[in-house]
Amino acid sequence: MKAVPELLSSLGKLPKDKKIYFASDFHLGAPSHRESIKREKKVIKWLQYISKDAAAIFLLGDIFDFWFEYQSTVPKGQVRFLGTLADLRDQGIEIIIFKGNHDLWYGDYFPTEMGIPIIDHQAVLNVNQKKFFLGHGDGLGDGDNFYKLLKVIFTNRICKWLFGWIHPNIGVGLAKFWSNRSRKINGTEPTPSMGEDEALLKYCRGIHKKQKHDFYVFGHRHLPLEMDVDPNSKYYNLGEWVSQCYYLVFDGDEAKLQHFEP
Ligand SMILES: [Mn+2]
Numbered sequence: 124m125k126a127v128p129e130l131l132s133s134l135g136k137l138p139k140d141k142k143i144y145f146a147s148d149f150h151l152g153a154p155s156h157r158e159s160i161k162r163e164k165k166v167i168k169w170l171q172y173i174s175k176d177a178a179a180i181f182l183l184g185d186i187f188d189f190w191f192e193y194q195s196t197v198p199k200g201q202v203r204f205l206g207t208l209a210d211l212r213d214q215g216i217e218i219i220i221f222k223g224n225h226d227l228w229y230g231d232y233f234p235t236e237m238g239i240p241i242i243d244h245q246a247v248l249n250v251n252q253k254k255f256f257l258g259h260g261d262g263l264g265d266g267d268n269f270y271k272l273l274k275v276i277f278t279n280r281i282c283k284w285l286f287g288w289i290h291p292n293i294g295v296g297l298a299k300f301w302s303n304r305s306r307k308i309n310g311t312e313p314t315p316s317m318g319e320d321e322a323l324l325k326y327c328r329g330i331h332k333k334q335k336h337d338f339y340v341f342g343h344r345h346l347p348l349e350m351d352v353d354p355n356s357k358y359y360n361l362g363e364w365v366s367q368c369y370y371l372v373f374d375g376d377e378a379k380l381q382h383f384e385p
Contacts, residue, residue: 135249135250136250136251137178137250137251137373137375138178139375140176141176141177141178141375142173142176142177142178142372142373142374142375143177143178143179143180143181143250143372143373144173144177144179144180144181144370144371144372144373145180145181145182145183145257145340145359145361145370145371145372145373146169146180146181146182146183146342146361146364146369146370146371147182147183147184147185147186147221147223147259147341147342147343147361147362147363148184148185148186148223148342148343148345148361148362148363148364148365149162149163149166149182149185149186149187149204149363149364150162150185150186150187150188150225150363150364150365151163151166151186151187151188151200151201151204152187152188152189152198152200152201152299153188153189153299153302153303153306154303154306156200159188159200159201162364162365163201163203163204164203165364165368165383165385166204166364167203167204167207168383168385169368169370169383169385170207170208170211171207172383172385173370173372174211174214174216177211177216178216178217179216179217179218179219180211180216180217180218180219181219181221181248181257181340182218182219182220182221183221183223183257183258183259183260183340183341183342183361184220184221184222184223184224184225184226184258184259184260184261184342184343185223185224185225185226185259185342185343185363186220186223186226187201187225187226188225188226188299188302189225189226189295189298189299189302190225190226190228190229191228191286191287191294191295191298192228192229192230192231192232193287193291194287196291197232198291198295205237208237208239209236209237212237212238212239218237218239219239219240219242220233220239220240220241220242221241221242221243221246221257221258221259222241222242222243222259223259223261223342223343224259224261224262224270224274224343225302227243227274227277227278228283228286229241243278244258245257245258245263246258247336250373250375251375251376253337253338253373253376254335254336254337254338255336255337255338255339255340255373256327256330256336256338256339256340257340257341258340258341259341259342259343260323260341260342260343260344260360261274261343262274263322263323263326263341264322264323264325264326264329265322265325266322267322311365311366313344313345313346313363314346315346316346316348321344321348321350321358323339323341323343323344323358323360324348324350324352324358327339327352327356327358328352328353331352331353331356335355335356336352336356337355337356337357338356338357338359338373338378339352339356339357339358339359340358340359340360340361340371340378341358341359341360341361342360342361342362342363343360344360344362345362345363345365346360346362347360347361347362347367347369347380348360348362349380357378359371359378359380361380367382368382368383368384369381369382369383370383
């Protein structure tokens, strides 16, 4: 497992009064342009609000409902969001994006254009003697075998390369159709908490047996959760921003799940 401290070399110790923020599952672009742009503006208000004391912002996947970088172009839309990320990054705030199951296909646009690294695996963050275990959360733990197989295909280099040769009008159209279809089949409401049987909680406990972390933070579940991995360690799920707008803030000592209301 690769650690990410090299991304945050300046953050081994969080400066006093600075914070680290985590959010996921904005699903920008879905379900329609109109609804997405409302959400995009809300996300931007949040980014501007936290920029006053953010040392780093971790976006843990499904930031876009679909993202694919062609060799010479990127998808239309979300221009305010991209501009805000670039602006915050230029102000010196570290921004780190994790791939989600909806936005698996980043290329070098974010690192080159904005200095934002893209992480495609679970990663550990060490800050102020606290250990975070971070990821999007898709395909982890037991079950979900069909998705695990799909992910192998979707992340295959040749498949990605071939998809890049499909005209964007068709390629992006297909991807949006696929995403809307899965939303229709699975619904937009997350399934209620399964308590101790939450798959990601079990996954965290498995990791925790081998190596201890203070905080486990994931998205994907679309349900804000705070659960004990053991009495000294927590699993947080960041929920989503289509209807809930939750985020996690770490003040150098404690982590707190908070609701954003502009
Ligand atoms: Mn999602």
